[in-house]
Amino acid sequence: MKLSIVIPAKDEEQGLALTLPKLSAAYPEAEILVVNDGSSDGTAEVCRQHGVQVVEHPYSKGNGAAIKSGARAASGEYIVFMDGDGQHDPADIAKLLYKVEEGYDMVVGARSSRDDQASLARWSANSLYNWLASWMVNRKIDDLTSGFRIVRRSKFLNFLYLLPNGFSYPTTSTMAFFRAGYSVGFVPISVSKRLGKSHINVLRDGVRFFLIIFKIGTLYSPLKVYFPVAVMVAGLGVANYVIANISSGTLRFTNMSTLLILSGMIIFLIGLLSEQLTNLQYKDSEEE
Structure with a gap:
């Protein structure tokens, strides 16, 4: 299969400097795209040094908007989405690919509770999302909000209009695939401590994450x-x-x-x- 790897990035020069060499070495034939979401650091320069394609946003539009730009620009049959902060291990892409070969249209890298680097509040919220979504679809969902996943591009593009520009694109895309009757699988992955400063604000994004609960219902049933x-x-x-x-x-x-x-x-x-x-x-x- 032709593979594209899309990485949304805002001020992620530290993480990209660690991740891009590993990606290029492991998947030399893959199309690697970094969506530079209005970064003010050396993100673009790091991408140029490693010879990867860059999709530029003139100003920060949000993680979901970067995902949409990357999906439109990608040319592969399948797209791997992963974060640029160094949390996701490129070696885990192989696990997603093996699962896709079983006939899945989307495979999500599921974090375990001990590996997830989120705070207790965010971990509790993610657990609630997983439980609610599992009840909605009558199938165990291991990780609803993981940003590390592989999708069939032709099907993912059908749902771009549903995706928000903020941080809840994983929830929206996962529930949309379930609702459309596509096959969604999960594989366990490990995550590392992020490099650089997190862009999530507890107060602002706490309200947005709370609204995800209602979105889960409205997207599925x-x-x-x-x-x-x-x-x-x-x-x-x-x-x-x-x-x-x-x-x-x-x-x-x-x-x-x-x-x-x-x-x-x-x-x-x-x-x-x-x-x-x-x-x-x-x-x-x-x-x-």
Whole structure:
């Protein structure tokens, strides 16, 4: 297969200086593209020194935007996405390739809890995402947010319009592949301590990561999220009605009972509408 390796990079000269020589030595025939996302350090110079192709962003657009630029510029049948901060070992690309040969359209490098260099808060959030996504797709998802993965380019391009410009592209692309019925696999990888300064802000990106929970549902099956909430809210209305009648001895709906039951019905209808809209998103997700 013709292979492209895409690395989004913003101020990652230290990590690239370590990673690029290993990539060039291990995969001399692969197309290596570094998307320079408005770096202010020597990222571009390091890329030139190692003779890799550079896609330039005149200003920082975000990790997801860099991924989209790299996917458009790549020419390989498959694309390997990996970080430029030195955390991902080029030797692990072989594991992804072996798994792809089994017939998978996307293979994700799954980090273990002891290898993940994230803080306790981020590790806990990732664990929650993995659990929720596993429940949504009825299949164990080992690592929903890993940025180290290989995809079939023709299928990945179908979902570029769904990908955000920020840091949640792994979640979006993984759930989109599951929703479209494509094969997604996971292989264990090891990660190292990142080189350079992290670009994730706890307060700003904490809110964005929280919103990923809702995106997981809306990307795969909204009704699977809305229906339990609708039943719970309507059930509270029925319980309120029963308790109010037992205490008063008269059969009548209270304002609270009516409000909760109607709210449950509205939530269900919103979920039903969202499900239909989600189906429309994937109607054209056929391989070109």
